[in-house]
Amino acid sequence: MVMPPEVTYAYLDPISGSVILQALIAGALGAILSIKKVSWAIRGYFSRLFKRDKQ
Amino acid sequence: MSDARIGSSFRDPSGFLFTRDGVLLRQVQERYRRHYERLKASGLYETLVHGGLLVPHEERPLSDAAEEGAAFVLRPERIPFISLPYEWSFSQRRAAAVLTLRIQQFALQHGMTLKDASAFNIQFHGVRPVLIDTLSFEVREPGAPWIAYRQFCQHFLAPLALQARVDVRLGQLLRQYLDGIPLDLAAKLLPGGLKLTLWQLLHINLHARSIAKHAATKARAKAAKPRAVSDRGIEGLVSNLLDAVAGLEWKPEGTEWGAYEETLGYDRADREAKHSVVGSFVRESGARTVLDLGANAGEYSRVARAAGAQYVVAADGDEMAVERGFRRLTAEGDTGIHPLWMDLSNPSPSQGWAHGEWPSLVQRGPFDVVMALALVHHLAIGNNVPLASVASYLAQLGRQVIIEWVPKSDPQVQRLLTAREDIFDRYTEEDLRMAFAEAGLDALQVKPVGSSGRMLYRFGD
Structure with missing residues (x-):
C-alpha cells in the first residue's frame, strides 16, 4: 500500500519510525477493541435481560 | 485598518490567524477548502461545537481576507485568556488529552482525522477545555496512519506519565520541549521492569526505539511504503491511548501550600x-x-x-x-x-x-x-x-x-x-x-x- 497523496500535504513530519510502529500495533489494538465491544454488548444484553426479569 | 498576524500561526499552510482592529480572524487558504467543506458537510463541526469540544466561529465575507489565496474567512469566538501547556496542572493536562482523543474519535466517525495533536491547540475556558484550531481536521484517506500519533504521545502521554509515575514537576519539561517531551527521554525517565505497563511499552518505549531505528536515511527510504492502517486499527489505537490517559492518576502528597x-x-x-x-x-x-x-x-x-x-x-x-x-x-x-x-x-x-x-x-x-x-x-x-x-x-x-x-x-x-x-x-x-x-x-x-x-x-x- 502506497501512502495516499493527501497525506503528503500534512505539515507535520510523519517520522517513519512512528508510522511503522503504528502500523504494527494498530491491528492488534483494533482487535482488542473489537473483543471489548463484543463483551460490552454481551454484558449489556444480559444486564437488560436481568433487569427485565426483575420487573 | 491594520492586520497583525498571530505569532504562533505559521507552521500549518492551511491558514492563519490575524487580528484586525482587535477582532480575531482566521483566513482559510484555498488548499484547505476540501477539508473545511467536509468538516461542515459531514456534520462534524456541528457535533463538536454543540458538545462544547470545538470553538465556534462565524463565516465572514471573503473581502475580510488579509491576503490572497483565501477560500474562507472565519471569526472564531475568542478565549478570554490563552494559557500554555506548561502552565497547566496535572488534571488540566489530562482533561486536554482526553478532549483531543474524543475529538479524534468523533472525527473518525465522520470520515475525518486530526492532522495534529498539539497541546497548544487546546485552550481552557475557565476549567472547560476546548479545541481552538478549526483547521486541525483533514479528510481521512483509507488506510492512512494517524500522522499526529507521535505528537499526541509527546505533548500529552509522555508528560502525563512522567507526572503521574515519576514526579509531578516533570511537567515543567514542556517549557523547554515545546513540541512535547522526546519519547526517548521519557522512556529513560519512566520506571521499567515490573512497573512497565503495556501502553507505556507500546506508545513510549517501543515508539522511541522505532523512531531511533528508522531515523537513518537508508531506513527512511525503505519506509516510504508503510503498511496501511485500517479504520479499526486507528480506532483501537485511539481507544488504547484513551484508556492509558484516563487511567493515569496523580496522588499528591502534602506539598507546601496544598493545605x-x-x-x-x-x-x-x-x-x-x-x-x-x-x-x-x-x-x-x-x-x-x-x-x-x-x-x-x-x-x-x-x-x-x-x-x-x-x-x-x-x-x-x-x-x-x-x-x-x-x-x-x-x-x-x-x-x-x-x-x-x-x-x-x-x-x-x-x-x-x-x-x-x-x-x-x-x-x-x-x-x-x-x-x-x-x-x-x-x-x-x-x-x-x-x-x-x-x-x-x-x-x-x-x-x-x-x-x-x-x-x-x-x-x-x-x-x-x-x-x-x-x-x-x-x-x-x-x-x-x-x-x-x-x-x-x-x-x-x-x-x-x-x-x-x-x-x-x-x-x-
Missing part, C-alpha cells in the same frame, strides 16, 4: 474581614478581568468573581494548590476562573521561534486588576526582589493592583527570616507606597485586615 487554606494564616474574624475588604476593593475597581497571583486554590478568585469580575486567572506556583483549585472548580462548574500553574519568581517568558510564538505573561495582559494577597513578602524576602521591582512588574500586569501587605512582625514573615539574617531594611509600608508611586500608581484605598496587623491596599492611577 494552606486549612492550616495557616488567619483566625475566623480576620478571614471574614479579608473577604469583605477584597470584595469591596474589586467592586470599586470595576474590574472585569482579574489576575490573582499566589491564588492558592482560588479562594479569593471566587471573592473577586462574586464582586463582579467576569474572568479571573488564578495563578499559583504550587502544583497541588492549582490541582485542587481545578478539581473543585470542575465539580462546581464555574467557567469564570482559570487555574494556572506558574513559578511566580520566574513567570512565563515569550517562547518559541524568534521569541514570537507564545506570549509571556505580561504580553497576555494587562488585566484590569492584579491581586497579590500575602505574596509580596515571598517575593521580597523569600526571593530577595526589591519592592520597587515588585511594584513595577505588577503595574505592568494590571491597571490596578490590590496588595495584602504582611508586616515584618507577622509570624509568616518571621518564619521566612528564622534561618537567615534580616537584610531587609527597606521592607516597610512606607517603602511599598513609594515603590508603587514610582511605578505610577497611588494608594486609592487602604484598610486593615481585622486585627491581624496586615493591610490591604488598592493602587491605581
Whole structure:
C-alpha cells in the first residue's frame, strides 16, 4: 500500500519510525477493541435481560 | 485598518490567524477548502461545537481576507485568556488529552482525522477545555496512519506519565520541549521492569526505539511504503491511548501550600474581614478581568468573581494548590476562573521561534486588576526582589493592583527570616507606597485586615 497523496500535504513530519510502529500495533489494538465491544454488548444484553426479569 | 498576524500561526499552510482592529480572524487558504467543506458537510463541526469540544466561529465575507489565496474567512469566538501547556496542572493536562482523543474519535466517525495533536491547540475556558484550531481536521484517506500519533504521545502521554509515575514537576519539561517531551527521554525517565505497563511499552518505549531505528536515511527510504492502517486499527489505537490517559492518576502528597487554606494564616474574624475588604476593593475597581497571583486554590478568585469580575486567572506556583483549585472548580462548574500553574519568581517568558510564538505573561495582559494577597513578602524576602521591582512588574500586569501587605512582625514573615539574617531594611509600608508611586500608581484605598496587623491596599492611577 502506497501512502495516499493527501497525506503528503500534512505539515507535520510523519517520522517513519512512528508510522511503522503504528502500523504494527494498530491491528492488534483494533482487535482488542473489537473483543471489548463484543463483551460490552454481551454484558449489556444480559444486564437488560436481568433487569427485565426483575420487573 | 491594520492586520497583525498571530505569532504562533505559521507552521500549518492551511491558514492563519490575524487580528484586525482587535477582532480575531482566521483566513482559510484555498488548499484547505476540501477539508473545511467536509468538516461542515459531514456534520462534524456541528457535533463538536454543540458538545462544547470545538470553538465556534462565524463565516465572514471573503473581502475580510488579509491576503490572497483565501477560500474562507472565519471569526472564531475568542478565549478570554490563552494559557500554555506548561502552565497547566496535572488534571488540566489530562482533561486536554482526553478532549483531543474524543475529538479524534468523533472525527473518525465522520470520515475525518486530526492532522495534529498539539497541546497548544487546546485552550481552557475557565476549567472547560476546548479545541481552538478549526483547521486541525483533514479528510481521512483509507488506510492512512494517524500522522499526529507521535505528537499526541509527546505533548500529552509522555508528560502525563512522567507526572503521574515519576514526579509531578516533570511537567515543567514542556517549557523547554515545546513540541512535547522526546519519547526517548521519557522512556529513560519512566520506571521499567515490573512497573512497565503495556501502553507505556507500546506508545513510549517501543515508539522511541522505532523512531531511533528508522531515523537513518537508508531506513527512511525503505519506509516510504508503510503498511496501511485500517479504520479499526486507528480506532483501537485511539481507544488504547484513551484508556492509558484516563487511567493515569496523580496522588499528591502534602506539598507546601496544598493545605494552606486549612492550616495557616488567619483566625475566623480576620478571614471574614479579608473577604469583605477584597470584595469591596474589586467592586470599586470595576474590574472585569482579574489576575490573582499566589491564588492558592482560588479562594479569593471566587471573592473577586462574586464582586463582579467576569474572568479571573488564578495563578499559583504550587502544583497541588492549582490541582485542587481545578478539581473543585470542575465539580462546581464555574467557567469564570482559570487555574494556572506558574513559578511566580520566574513567570512565563515569550517562547518559541524568534521569541514570537507564545506570549509571556505580561504580553497576555494587562488585566484590569492584579491581586497579590500575602505574596509580596515571598517575593521580597523569600526571593530577595526589591519592592520597587515588585511594584513595577505588577503595574505592568494590571491597571490596578490590590496588595495584602504582611508586616515584618507577622509570624509568616518571621518564619521566612528564622534561618537567615534580616537584610531587609527597606521592607516597610512606607517603602511599598513609594515603590508603587514610582511605578505610577497611588494608594486609592487602604484598610486593615481585622486585627491581624496586615493591610490591604488598592493602587491605581
